Amino acid sequence: MTAEAEKPNIITSSLDFIVNWGRTNSLWPFPYGTACCAIEFMSTEVGRYDLSRIGSEYVRFTPRQSDVLLVAGTITYKQAPILKRIYEQMAEPRWVIAMGACACSGGFYDCYCTVPGIDHIIPVDVYIGGCPSRPEAFFDAMFDLQKKIKDESYMKQRAERVKEQLEMIKAKTAEAKANAKEFAQEKVVEIKDFVKAKEQNLVKKAQFWKE
Amino acid sequence: MIVLDPNGEKLNLMPLNVGPSHPATHGCLRFLAAMDGETIVASVEEIGYLHRGFEKMVERGTWQQVIPYTDRLNYCSAIMNNIAFCRAVETMFGVEITERAKVLRVIVNELSRINDHFVCVAAAFQDLGGTTPFMYAFNPREEIMCIWEKLTGARLTNSYARIGGLYRDSYEGFEADVLAALDSTEKALKDLHACLDRNRIFLDRTVGIGKISAEKAISYGWTGPCLRASGVASDLRKDEPYYDYETYDWEVVVGTQGDCNDRLQVRLAEIEESVKIVRQALLRLTPGPVDIVDPRIRVPAHKLAYQDMEGLIGRFKSVYEGIRVPEGEYYCGSECANGELGFTIVSDGSGHPYRIKVRPPCLTQFAAFHDLVEGGQLADSMAVLSGLNIIAGELDR
Amino acid sequence: MKTAEEIFTALEEMFGAKRETLDKWGVTAIVSAGYLRNVVQFLKDTADVELDMLVDIAGIDYLTYPNHEGPRFAVSYSFKSIANPGLRFRLKVLVSEDSLKVPTLCGLYANANWYEREVYDQFGIVFEGHPDLRRLLNHVEFVGHPLRKDYPAQKRQWLSTNDYLLPALEKRLEDLGYRVVQRSKEVGTNDNEFLEGSIKE
DSSP: OOHHHHSOOHHHHHHHHHHHHHHHTTOOEEEEEOSHHHHHHHHHHSTTTOGGGGTOOOOOSSGGGOSEEEEESOOBTTTHHHHHHHHHHSOSSOEEEEEHHHHHHOTTOOSTTBOSOGGGTSOOSEEEOSTTOOHHHHHHHHHHHHHHHHHOOHHHHHHHHHHHHHHHHHHHHHHHHHHHHHHHHHHHHHHHHHHHHHHHHHHHHHHHHHO | OEEEOTTSOEEEOEEEEEOSSOTTTTTTOEEEEEEETTEEEEEEEEOOTTOOOHHHHGGGSOSTTHHHHHHTTSGGGHHHHHHHHHHHHHHHHTOOOOHHHHHHHHHHHHHHHHHHHHHHHHHHHHHHTOOHHHHHHHHHHHHHHHHHHHHHSOSSOOOOEETTEESSOOOTTHHHHHHHHHHHHHHHHHHHHHHHTTOHHHHHHHTTSSOOOHHHHHHTTOOHHHHHHTTOOOOHHHHSOOTTGGGSOOOOOOOSSOSHHHHHHHHHHHHHHHHHHHHHHHHHOOOOOSSOOOTTTSOOOHHHHHHOHHHHHHHHHHHHTOOOOOSEEEEEEEEETTEEEEEEEEEOSSSSOSEEEEEOHHHHHHHTHHHHHTTSBHHHHHHHHHHHTOOHHHHHO | OOOHHHHHHHHHHHHOOEEOTTOOSSOEEEOOGGGHHHHHHHHHHSTTTOOOEEEEEEEEEOTTOTTOOSOSEEEEEEEEOSSSTTOEEEEEEEEOTTTOEEEOOBTTBTTHHHHHHHHHHHHOOEEETOSOOOOSSSOTTOOSOTTSTTSOTTOOOOOSSOOOOHHHHHHHHHHTTOEEEEOOOOOOOOSSOTTTTSOOO
């Protein structure tokens, strides 16, 4: 990849625009709802507030098929490993919203069993305050997230990714080469030793016969 | 795992983990089932995924500071928990709240019950794959939420009740709002019954599923709608009446089969009874004070704090030191949406609670879960779970 | 139907129960741990009493209670009657810090199982004869008993990996009459804590 290709041009920027447009308007949330905020999320989904206005009504309960991990509610130490694993199972690109005071900072549960904010475990993109957050606040957070996604450049990320991969391939090849060399050297040394031992054997045999 | 069943036949069972992050377990419940094909042979449950230390937290604050924590026990009907706690403390003080506060508490209690039952039925439908009733049930719920917003300033976690009264009196036009909400509740009930009663898929999935006999339910300590669905007419509002519940004209709803369908139908019928109670209570709403006048218990009005010294001192002491609940131990249970919510309170006579133990209605219901699902299909366990209406906030505290 | 006072008099005569003076609003009888099962059996089976529902079991730690004399812990049982609506009764068992043992009520009431597990989890009181005394609310790697008054409220304990329930499931299968011939591969706990690096204390 040359430096020329990384510069934005009409093709890459249009592609960026299309990809971001698609991503912003079909954010499928994974509602990791544990407590009160999950009930407010249910209110956000239905009737009056209607989350489908921004294309996010399709709630997915599998981390493989969702874009936004919506942590709504208190996370306890018992639950922390599960949340961590679910975040790791999500495919890129992925974003995280911490909904409500408990997910942001532990809220007013400052206790032996509650995690003081999910950012101790996973990275967070948008925080929403409130105990629980109002549906309007949730919409605001979604708009913020959409803005954030619009600023991202798919082509740049891709270029970086390709670069990383290239470097990785290069590093791996170099490693393999070095390994091969070492291995060859070891082999050569082994053969040499073997030949030497044989020669010595022959010499010994010859001496024996002479005697 | 390979096991020998009681007849000595070899079975190959598959352990299957469900939850805690599962759409039907609401994020906080988990069970491990040994599956023989689609049939659950044995199941064990695990809870505690939302254990937030309610009982440790309340020991650090004053008595009034407990009220916001009780909100988050059963967050579908927060006001009921406030009232249950305040009632327990008021009994310890030995005071009677004013007539208007009583009637207002009955109204908000029953509206909360409507709210809670709607969430339960809606979520049950959602878990079984029906989205439409979910939308129907949430319309009146939103209207009640609007009333909460006007009345208390919050949508979900209201903290409306206070020890010795209420946070504030109702606003102008409260009655009209409540009546409008009741109308739309009745409309939603009609819609829900249209979806529920003769829906072949729904009936196939809920009738005869998760049956429990009355004796077993009592032994498990079930209370509330789940016990009543098994045919036991036990309701604290009738058995140990408070706030003049016995003088209203309403009936205890009782099921016959004790299955999943009964538990949901009982809830819908209870909404009807609650509507009846609220309509009668609105007629009894007479003007008057909502707080008792007793600086030991209820914080003096804000106005008094600016006008005279006594009021200022009373307010200061009440806020900073907390009220002093008489020394002793007491258990007080109230009929909440899910059953009997009880508080075992130990007070050492200081401004802080010494120990408060919550008796959550959900815990006993979820403890019986393995009895309900064993021998049934895996898909039925979801119907059972949503019929029990487990609220993790009060299950784990 | 007997009143709570009459029940208490009966208990006083039969089991030497004492009146708890702190409970001014209801009737609480203090019984010794040795008699607990007999007392509960009596309360459950006697006609006119029939306290057929165990409402709650609460542990209490009297460590910082002002002017408290006697054992440090107490377990309080609340009963109510469905057959005789409105009848409630409480029992209390005092537990000293040295023994920490109370007989279990499992077998008499189905819900005693979880209630006792909770008290064990929060206070460390051992219920003798309990079929499956594990922690209920806190995680498996938790050390100590959080609701004791000497446990600091903010002492946090991280969990390295999710707990597994397979042994409990095998136990449940055996209770149902099955016999485990070949165990499934158990998922062991994770050695490298992936939650490391956050606040530990």
